[in-house]
Amino acid sequence: MHIYPSSKVRSLHRRGLPVVSRRSFLAGLGATVAAPRIVRAQVSSNPDVVVIGAGAAGLAATRVLAERGLDVTLIEASSRIGGRAYTETTTFGVPYDHGAHWLHIAASNPFVAYGRKHGFDVYPAPDVYRVFEGDRELGAREKDALWHAWDELYAAIGAQGERGNDISAAEAAAGIEGPWSATAAFGIGPWSMGKDLEDFSVVDWWSGADGADWFCREGFGTLITHWAGDIPVSLGTRAGRIDWSGKGVVVETDQGSIRARAVIVTVSTGVMASGAIAFAPMLPARKLESFEKISMGLYNHITLQFSEDVFGMGPDGYLLFRVAPDRKAFGVLTNAGGHGLAYCDVGGSWARDLEEESAEYRIDYAMGELRGMLGSSIDRSFVKGAATSWGQNPLTLGSYASAEPGAHDMRTVLRQPVGDRIFFAGEACHRSLWSTAAGARLSGEEVARDVARHLD
Ligand SMILES: Cc1cc2nc3c(=O)[nH]c(=O)nc-3n(C[C@H](O)[C@H](O)[C@H](O)COP(=O)(O)OP(=O)(O)OC[C@H]3O[C@@H](n4cnc5c(N)ncnc54)[C@H](O)[C@@H]3O)c2cc1C
Structure with missing residues (x-):
């Protein structure tokens, strides 16, 4: 779950908290790690x-x-x-995290020290983004407009949360409108909390720590199982x-x-x-x-495997696109850990709607959106996909x-x-x-x- 761009990190600076952007990523079997013994x-x-x-x-x-x-x-x-931290290599032949993937808030995360001590490849998450509007990629100045919208929304929610005014994030955001506000709302709501802004408390949101994320190339679930x-x-x-x-x-x-x-x-x-x-x-x-x-919020991975880096950001980049008012969106962690997996992550009510559909439908949906941004040439590198359904797991x-x-x-x-x-x-x-x-x-x-x- 979760990803925050540098704009959130700037907000955190203002808040005087340790800085870390959220999201961790898993990866390959490069490190020599003793097999876990259950x-x-x-x-x-x-x-x-x-x-x-x-x-x-x-x-x-x-x-x-x-x-x-x-x-x-x-x-x-x-x-x-x-439990909800689970890595397996059967589906894709590389570590695939069904649940937790980011070692959030590395400064207070005991799994970072454990991973380092025991030979796992743990490393800080890079902070590289590509953002699209339709098939057009945004330049740096336009991306700033998105980060500005993100900051504005963050500040509005944070102000109410800090004040202890326990309204919904949607109420706190009332009146904020702009070309990027739905995208920022997606980032702070479904992509992070697994809920739409209407569905979570700003005081609760404010009580959450934040900071830089790390990844574990072998998978967060692998790390936890080892521990x-x-x-x-x-x-x-x-x-x-x-x-x-x-x-x-x-x-x-x-x-x-x-x-x-x-x-x-x-x-x-x-x-x-x-x-x-x-x-x-x-x-x-x-x-x-x-x-x-x-x-419970709902956050699911629609995971696509590519035989080459179709996103062009190297390992662990992020891809976002301008979110329409219908809120049907996902954010992508691209080429996770350099293993060729793209985690197209959905959250909130859209994730619930999608859980009613088959995995094939969801994979087609994600591929269709990516094709619209990157072109149909990505089909040549597409290997296969998978989708999680944590809301339906009893x-x-x-x-x-x-x-x-x-x-x-x-x-x-x-x-x-x-x-x-x-x-x-x-x-x-x-x-x-x-x-x-x-x-x-x-x-x-x-x-x-x-x-x-x-x-x-
Ligand atoms: C898709 C997804 C992405 C996520 N991303 C991140 C992330 O990037 N970073 C992060 O830190 N966290 C992430 N999380 C959240 C993280 O995985 C959880 O917060 C954490 O693993 C929860 O641990 P837990 O021990 O509280 O609960 P669980 O892991 O749910 O453990 C509870 C256990 O109880 C078992 N159980 C249930 N009912 C019974 C019963 N009746 N009898 C016996 N056993 C039972 C379950 O099978 C489960 O194993 C993500 C979660 C999901 C689903």
Whole structure:
């Protein structure tokens, strides 16, 4: 997710935050990295703590609890670890990130240091853009007009957010009109938040940290799997119900029941809001409301593979085009990591509409738009495409979360434990790095320390 041009970075300077543009990119198998080792665990029937979900948060929580000497059982419904951070090389023969790709906010991102230490090819994201209006490429001065529109929108949303006036970004942007305002709105909304401006809170948006992004050439999912390689996990184990009517908790799974002193739930707010995990007794109404109000945005990759660099920017450039009022847009990370993959990323309501269409339709759509800008000669270099559908994945039901307008306070409710034995962690629970894999990990570590103190 996410990309911010230099205009946002300038805004951040004004805000006095560390500078980093958002977006990370993956790449090749050049570095010598030891293969990860997934440790499969038996479901222990009576641990101290059950952790639900083996994404970055659940993995981190499990490690911290085990280091504190607690008996932990980590369960994961799917057949792999990593959750929304997932790299595979089967589809394209090169690392393909289905989810997280940018190592956002490198200065506070623990995966950057891990990657460097363990031989991954991690590097700062370049900041190179080509922008089109129809088949015409913009020159430098015209691009400045876009960055100016971006700044203007950023400032309008930021001003309301900083003031604590918890309206929607669309309301904050009211009255801003210009040839590039829809493109800037796409950049700050769907391309970054996975939501249209109408659908997220400016106070929440303002609470998010920002800074320079890095990429990992082997894929962010590969990096996370490596980091987590020695953490025991019970794969293919889905939690369906948490009974906390007695002392401790009983987590009922499709592999049997696990009795524990406490549980850490790390599944997405989308999954929580769907009721896929039932609670007996029911959770307090405010808690249930927090799952709804810290709602999932949708961000999907339509990934196209080219046999040569048809975009002409070298590895990791960005391509944008002027967005029409119908908001049907995508932004492209081109030639990611030098592997020839173009991530044509859609977000918000347009991403939802597209999820109703087949992968072939989406690939054709992206190719058609690119052809209009770069010419039909790109067909000669096109190898194949793929498209993600995170909104339809029952284990995520969206891509990453943010507060609905007026609901920033619900973040606090979301983080609160219930009954001193049901704890919540995950990307949506982090105070400033929400929506990122780093935030998920840090949230998992923080909550695990709380749980360990609590059980002491
Ligand atoms: C397309 C896309 C692009 C993104 N881009 C970036 C990016 O560039 N940079 C970045 O930092 N972040 C990005 N993100 C967000 C990032 O991937 C997430 O914030 C982060 O990985 C979430 O980690 P988590 O541990 O909180 O949740 P998850 O990774 O969702 O982990 C929760 C786990 O729980 C499991 N689960 C669900 N239900 C059950 C159940 N009932 N029982 C047992 N297990 C269950 C799930 O299978 C999953 O493995 C992106 C996400 C998407 C989808």
